Amino acid sequence: MYDLAILGGGPAGVAAGVYASRKRLKTIFITDSWGGQSVVSEGIENWIGTIKIPGTGLAENLKKHLEAYAGDIVTIREGEKIITVAKKDGGFVVKTDTGEYEAKTVLVTTGSHRRKLDIRGAEQYENKGITYCASCDGPLFSGQDVVVIGGGNAGFETAAQLLAYTKSVTLLNRGTEFRADPVTVSKVLSHPNMKSIMNAIPVEIKGDSFVKSIVYEDASSKDRIEIYATGIFVEIGLLPSTEFVKDVVELNQYNQIITDPRTQATKTEGIWAAGDVTDTLYHQNNIAAGDAVRALEDIYIHLHAK
Numbered sequence: 001m002y003d004l005a006i007l008g009g010g011p012a013g014v015a016a017g018v019y020a021s022r023k024r025l026k027t028i029f030i031t032d033s034w035g036g037q038s039v040v041s042e043g044i045e046n047w048i049g050t051i052k053i054p055g056t057g058l059a060e061n062l063k064k065h066l067e068a069y070a071g072d073i074v075t076i077r078e079g080e081k082i083i084t085v086a087k088k089d090g091g092f093v094v095k096t097d098t099g100e101y102e103a104k105t106v107l108v109t110t111g112s113h114r115r116k117l118d119i120r121g122a123e124q125y126e127n128k129g130i131t132y133c134a135s136c137d138g139p140l141f142s143g144q145d146v147v148v149i150g151g152g153n154a155g156f157e158t159a160a161q162l163l164a165y166t167k168s169v170t171l172l173n174r175g176t177e178f179r180a181d182p183v184t185v186s187k188v189l190s191h192p193n194m195k196s197i198m199n200a201i202p203v204e205i206k207g208d209s210f211v212k213s214i215v216y217e218d219a220s221s222k223d224r225i226e227i228y229a230t231g232i233f234v235e236i237g238l239l240p241s242t243e244f245v246k247d248v249v250e251l252n253q254y255n256q257i258i259t260d261p262r263t264q265a266t267k268t269e270g271i272w273a274a275g276d277v278t279d280t281l282y283h284q285n286n287i288a289a290g291d292a293v294r295a296l297e298d299i300y301i302h303l304h305a306k
């Protein structure tokens with residue numbers, strides 16, 4: 001039986017893995033991929049100690065860092081999807097799509113995934129003009145008119161990337177204020193090919209074999225307005241990846257894992273959680289890594305107090 005199972009290979013999971021190795025906790029580290037959510041970012045400028053790095057570079061560095069110190073202490077299982085976590089014989093059993101692992105303690109760092117657009121035509125046109133990744137699909141829309149849905153940081157970051165090669169970008173924001181940082185908002189909106197529409201509630205995507213337009217409702221006037229665009233980039237928030245653990249830990253109304261902010265312990269003895277998967281107020285790479293280190297300190301004390 002392992003001392004610890006670390007679930008997820010983003011900044012939180014990797015930080016925990018490096019510390020687990022230093023503390024000589026026999027660990028199973030499971031992730032379906034490396035780097036976490038900001039892997040799609042063109043440039044991360046606030047990963048402390050690194051002036052700027054693309055998301056793919058950060059993922060590579062995280063992987064290399066853990067591999068460099070894993071030795072015979074941390075067993076890395078990459079490319080495996082975690083399906084369930086259940087209690088077993090004073091510990092836990094983690095089932096993945098290809099294996100089963102027993103551990104005395106579990107640290108959940110599986111972060112979040114994108115919320116899908118749920119309006120008429122959204123399913124029909126996914127990957128036929130509707131996309132969730134500007135850095136992956138953006139160049140396909142070179143010289144075209146595109147729409148970004150969502151006025152948070154991710155929406156503005158997406159718009160900024162698209163402005164480099166599209167003809168125009170229109171950003172639809174549901175409310176009367178943007179959630180993105182004011183500095184980013186003013187920088188992106190100052191671009192001549194950029195436009196934003198407030199109070200805009202998307203209602204339908206139209207097209208033939210590919211997207212041709214999006215219809216939104218003006219929240220004040222209730223008018224329905226159609227915008228012609230061949231690409232729709234969706235950035236409407238994130239959902240915590242907690243489905244596989246919902247029967248063993250307490251979740252809040254947003255399906256985030258409830259943790260003690262001093263220790264990252266959940267209400268279930270033997271399970272901790274860190275990073276975007278938790279109910280902490282702020283979610284960033286540095287925060288996720290720091291939270292995971294705090295969790296590791298507490299897990300170490302827990303295992304050695306026994």
Ligand SMILES: Cc1cc2nc3c(=O)[nH]c(=O)nc-3n(C[C@H](O)[C@H](O)[C@H](O)COP(=O)(O)OP(=O)(O)OC[C@H]3O[C@@H](n4cnc5c(N)ncnc54)[C@H](O)[C@@H]3O)c2cc1C
Pocket residue numbers: 007008009010011012013030031032033034035036037038039040041043044045046047080081082083109110111112113154157241244274275276277283284285286288
């Ligand atoms: C587009 C974008 C840009 C961002 N830019 C920045 C930025 O510039 N600076 C910043 O500080 N923050 C940024 N963030 C936020 C930052 O990415 C997150 O706060 C951070 O990634 C959280 O780390 P985490 O380790 O908690 O979770 P995540 O990064 O979400 O990592 C979770 C890991 O768990 C794995 N996983 C999930 N479910 C399973 C499963 N069932 N089985 C196996 N593995 C699983 C995932 O593959 C992933 O490796 C950005 C976020 C987005 C979406």
